Amino acid sequence: KSFVFCGLPRPLFVSPNVFFPLRQSGLSDSSGVAQLGRIKRPRLHSNSGPPAPPSCRVCPYLRSERSFYGDFWSERTAALFREAVVCPEGLIPFSAAPLGARLPLALPPCSRPLPGSQRESSELFTLTYGALVTQLCKDYENDEDVNKQLDKMGYNIGVRLIEDFLARSNVGRCHDFRETADVIAKVAFKMYLGITPSITNWSPAGDEFSLILENNPLVDFVELPDNHSSLIYSNLLCGVLRGALEMVQMAVDVKFVQDTLKGDGVTEIRMRFIKRIEDNLPAGEE
């Protein structure tokens, strides 16, 4: 096997001291790391480059653009975008569009970030997070401790992040857990990680739900080595959610149920409402 050093070195997760160059995108890999094949280059992303292909016909991100572009497509523009770029929601890749599909003749400049650049918007975070997890694995012998550290760090981030979120998003108070779920998935995740997970699997009592992340920006280019099978790589997210919700008077339990790093098809986070946190007045101040 020869490695061509042609891209992003992984956050060195496969082995802490060895540099593994990224496999070329397009090669399929039987180890199930399907992620690698989906990020294509060159990206259509520079500010003066061609605008976004309105190709994701089920993608909510671009749904509002559909009426704008209409159904008027042309072969020539379709050829331009045949190099598939997966839409940020991880939904239909453009290359799956039927061959007769037509693109509009003249694509107006897109004011939204292009599919490629949405990926980039979390790269620095992804890389730094990878370096952090690698360091923690060096410092702590077993995976459970690392998981706990990640959760604690996430909690510290969450209790501060909530203020920034409330200031920037201007959402009002949520009246029930369903509203909270919507805000988390559609506003918070979008704002900070550029993805919109879907909400499913509500419990009958309405106090538990699942967030399904088709693609998790934290795990781009990451593969779990065999000796870290019980590591919950993205555990920081659980801490962030727990900490942030605690600051708005909600005690929740957050955990990963499925993880693409462990071979599952999607990443699933289960959130369970425990109780409302009442403010405790100091003794004697009733």
Place this chain on the structure above:
Amino acid sequence: MPAMADETLFQLLHTQVVAAAYGAGRGSGDEGLRAGLTVLEGMGFRVGQGLAERLPQGALAFREELDTIKFLCRDLWGAVFGKQTDNLRTNHQGTYILQDNNFPFLTQMAWGQQYLEEAPKFLAFTCGLLRGTLSSLGIESSVTASVTSLPACKFQVVIQKA
């Protein structure tokens, strides 16, 4: 370059990264401080290398060393911190000083001299980031940082001649 991470989230993560570098009983006192700084600089180095790999190839054909440093000041700073460095000085012999009067990782702490001792911890990652980016661009360097009064700081980049 488009912004590479939500700023607030990245700053909060960086604070936790600094805490992690000093956790796990790395020892206290000067030695512990230095060990932590080394860890942070190493992390920044790898992140910098990774970032440089993601840049569009056409943008990296710099004719001169000075252009590379200007790229750091403008584009890399813009992508990571959302702003540009305030001042760049050079002696035209391989030493460059990047000055930032309002460094994002230091703005949340008390301005002035109160936390002068703690400040290096929050600069080590960025030093590594610069060194890593330059290394990916084919330039070996050594990067140090100095603070006299928060939140202004200076990064000194010394290019190693082959």
